[in-house]
Amino acid sequence: MNSVHHGTGCYVSFDTSLCDGCTRCVKGCPTKALRVRHGKVVHMQSACIGCGNCLRICHTGAVRAATTDLSHLKKSRISVALVTPILYAQFPGVLPRDILKGLKRLGFHHTVDMSYFFEMFQCATEEFVRENREVGKAPWPLISPVCPVVMRLIQTRFPSLIPHIHPIMRPVAIMAKQVTRILSKHYGVNEGFISMYYINPCPTKKGDDPKTPDQSFTNGGPYAMGICDIYTQLAKEVEHVRSLDDIPMTFSSYEFEQCTSGDGLLWGMVGGEIVASHIEKSLSVSGIDETVSMLEKIEMGLFRDIEYIELRACTEGCIGGALTAIDKYLAKSACQRMINLLGTGKRLNRDRINRLYEKEWFFSRRTEQGGLVSEGFAGHSFTIEEMRKIDGLVQLINGRDCAACGAPDCRTFAEDVIRGDASADDCLVLRARGLTVAQVTEYMNR
Amino acid sequence: MNRLRRTYPVRHGDFIHAGEASIHVKNTLKSLSYCPDLVRRVAICGYEAEMNLVMHGGDGVLTVVIAADEIRLEVADTGPGIENTELAMQEGYSTARDEYREMGFGAGMGLPNMKRNSDEITVDSSPGQGTAVTMVFSVGGRCP
Numbered sequence: 001m002n003s004v005h006h007g008t009g010c011y012v013s014f015d016t017s018l019c020d021g022c023t024r025c026v027k028g029c030p031t032k033a034l035r036v037r038h039g040k041v042v043h044m045q046s047a048c049i050g051c052g053n054c055l056r057i058c059h060t061g062a063v064r065a066a067t068t069d070l071s072h073l074k075k076s077r078i079s080v081a082l083v084t085p086i087l088y089a090q091f092p093g094v095l096p097r098d099i100l101k102g103l104k105r106l107g108f109h110h111t112v113d114m115s116y117f118f119e120m121f122q123c124a125t126e127e128f129v130r131e132n133r134e135v136g137k138a139p140w141p142l143i144s145p146v147c148p149v150v151m152r153l154i155q156t157r158f159p160s161l162i163p164h165i166h167p168i169m170r171p172v173a174i175m176a177k178q179v180t181r182i183l184s185k186h187y188g189v190n191e192g193f194i195s196m197y198y199i200n201p202c203p204t205k206k207g208d209d210p211k212t213p214d215q216s217f218t219n220g221g222p223y224a225m226g227i228c229d230i231y232t233q234l235a236k237e238v239e240h241v242r243s244l245d246d247i248p249m250t251f252s253s254y255e256f257e258q259c260t261s262g263d264g265l266l267w268g269m270v271g272g273e274i275v276a277s278h279i280e281k282s283l284s285v286s287g288i289d290e291t292v293s294m295l296e297k298i299e300m301g302l303f304r305d306i307e308y309i310e311l312r313a314c315t316e317g318c319i320g321g322a323l324t325a326i327d328k329y330l331a332k333s334a335c336q337r338m339i340n341l342l343g344t345g346k347r348l349n350r351d352r353i354n355r356l357y358e359k360e361w362f363f364s365r366r367t368e369q370g371g372l373v374s375e376g377f378a379g380h381s382f383t384i385e386e387m388r389k390i391d392g393l394v395q396l397i398n399g400r401d402c403a404a405c406g407a408p409d410c411r412t413f414a415e416d417v418i419r420g421d422a423s424a425d426d427c428l429v430l431r432a433r434g435l436t437v438a439q440v441t442e443y444m445n446r
Numbered sequence: 447m448n449r450l451r452r453t454y455p456v457r458h459g460d461f462i463h464a465g466e467a468s469i470h471v472k473n474t475l476k477s478l479s480y481c482p483d484l485v486r487r488v489a490i491c492g493y494e495a496e497m498n499l500v501m502h503g504g505d506g507v508l509t510v511v512i513a514a515d516e517i518r519l520e521v522a523d524t525g526p527g528i529e530n531t532e533l534a535m536q537e538g539y540s541t542a543r544d545e546y547r548e549m550g551f552g553a554g555m556g557l558p559n560m561k562r563n564s565d566e567i568t569v570d571s572s573p574g575q576g577t578a579v580t581m582v583f584s585v586g587g588r589c590p
Binding site for chain 2: 159160296297299300301302381382383384385387388391
């Protein structure tokens with residue numbers, strides 16, 4: 001890893017030599033995980049949820065997502081690309097199978113489409129909701145576990161909502177579990193020989209550090225590849241595939257290698273998870289601010305008559321992810337056209353899914369003790385005395401959240417001062433009024 | 447005296463900002479590390495009180511006083527007042543206008559909910575005199 005990038009091992013890292021200290025990312029961070037100190041960005045990893053807002057905002061290219069590049073394929077014996085419909089949406093007018101062929105030309109041994117696993121997730125979800133109506137295992141509304149950013153938002157800012165998280169494994173985890181099982185059996189090899197690469201629309205995975213396995217996956221987990229990182233190379237291969245007449249898939253003895261469906265494509269867009277399921281009392285929400293506002297309301301005891309809430313941190317859903325390649329509205333239109341072409345409807349054998357469900361095959365250990373535990377912000381707890389001082393300082397500054405101090409707003413700055421992470425001297429407003437640190441401290445202690 | 451006091455104006459008919467004061471109170475209590483159940487109860491009561499002001503009460507003020515042993519929510523408004531407070535405390539009794547019911551409010555659960563979720567409640571009101579509701583939550587009382 002590049003040593004200038006501090007924050008490796010987290011979802012994003014920062015190259016401080018490129019940072020110009022503009023504070024735009026600081027203001028745009030939904031969990032206030034960023035500050036500018038001495039003209040450079042500082043990343044507080046414990047508060048980072050990997051939403052990718054800083055990636056979108058930064059105009060100097062100082063932010064980088066923790067992803068794996070294509071050269072890694074050379075190191076793996078059996079490589080599998082886990083493909084979401086969001087990848088197809090990046091190529092308007094191109095058939096999914098041509099994109100999968102393109103991926104094979106890039107060096108993947110297998111390409112697996114996610115649609116079946118969305119269906120499996122949905123069947124299991126409907127079953128759980130039905131059961132929950134009868135026996136009340138979890139509180140309403142259930143919160144969709146699909147968006148990993150939302151999961152981490154709950155973990156850090158809304159730990160009291162952890163019991164609301166729907167306990168079924170995320171579709172990508174179901175996929176990884178199934179693919180590993182089938183391929184290791186097919187090749188007669190240990191699971192460790194199979195390397196999975198999740199072609200990602202967002203920075204959902206911490207840096208490839210074996211010490212931080214993502215709990216969504218069964219065996220240490222797939223590597224994460226950003227769509228935008230492979231897009232140019234993939235586009236070339238796709239172009240090549242399309243210029244030939246029909247070349248057959250090199251290997252497709254597995255039914256799920258190429259199984260795109262209209263239902264699967266729906267998942268790229270906000271509301272898709274709800275549309276394709278049969279849960280009547282459901283809502284879908286997208287965008288990080290809207291998501292935070294919804295979680296605030298659920299925490300206040302509202303929406304208890306709703307059974308299931310789909311939350312997506314990115315506006316318009318996963319097609320709006322920070323690691324996608326084309327405009328989200330173009331991608332949406334590509335999805336919609338493809339859904340028209342493929343039609344919707346389920347294809348899975350429901351009895352088989354129900355048998356797996358009975359065996360508790362789908363359940364994640366997320367909500368169990370020690371699973372998804374509340375992390376809380378490091379040092380975010382104050383005493384009443386400290387809170388009074390914070391209120392006092394905010395009142396004294398009476399500012400306009402200018403962020404010139406390097407904190408996103410005056411209140412956060414005041415909290416930093418009380419914690420000892422910033423000095424009252426950093427505030428331009430206080431300095432302009434000629435107030436010294438001693439005078440400010442005296443005012444706060446009054 | 448180690449108390450934190452905050453006041454929030456609440457405007458009659460302002461559905462857009464209704465609930466913001468309670469969210470602010472909730473987040474303050476969270477960063478003061480009060481137990482989640484207590485935080486939730488204060489937030490629910492604050493929200494119900496805010497909605498009462500927005501729908502019936504007229505302009506008013508929500509005040510929270512936070513101390514180590516108890517939290518007080520005081521809500522005072524200059525509205526029409528409550529004709530029969532005993533009736534108003536009954537579940538399902540509602541004087542909400544039809545338009546509010548269409549919005550999903552006015553189920554007659556406001557004051558009863560506040561009573562259920564607080565440890566102490568006093569309602570001081572008479573027609574034409576406005577309403578003052580005080581709720582007290584004892585810290586440690588119902589927390590694990």
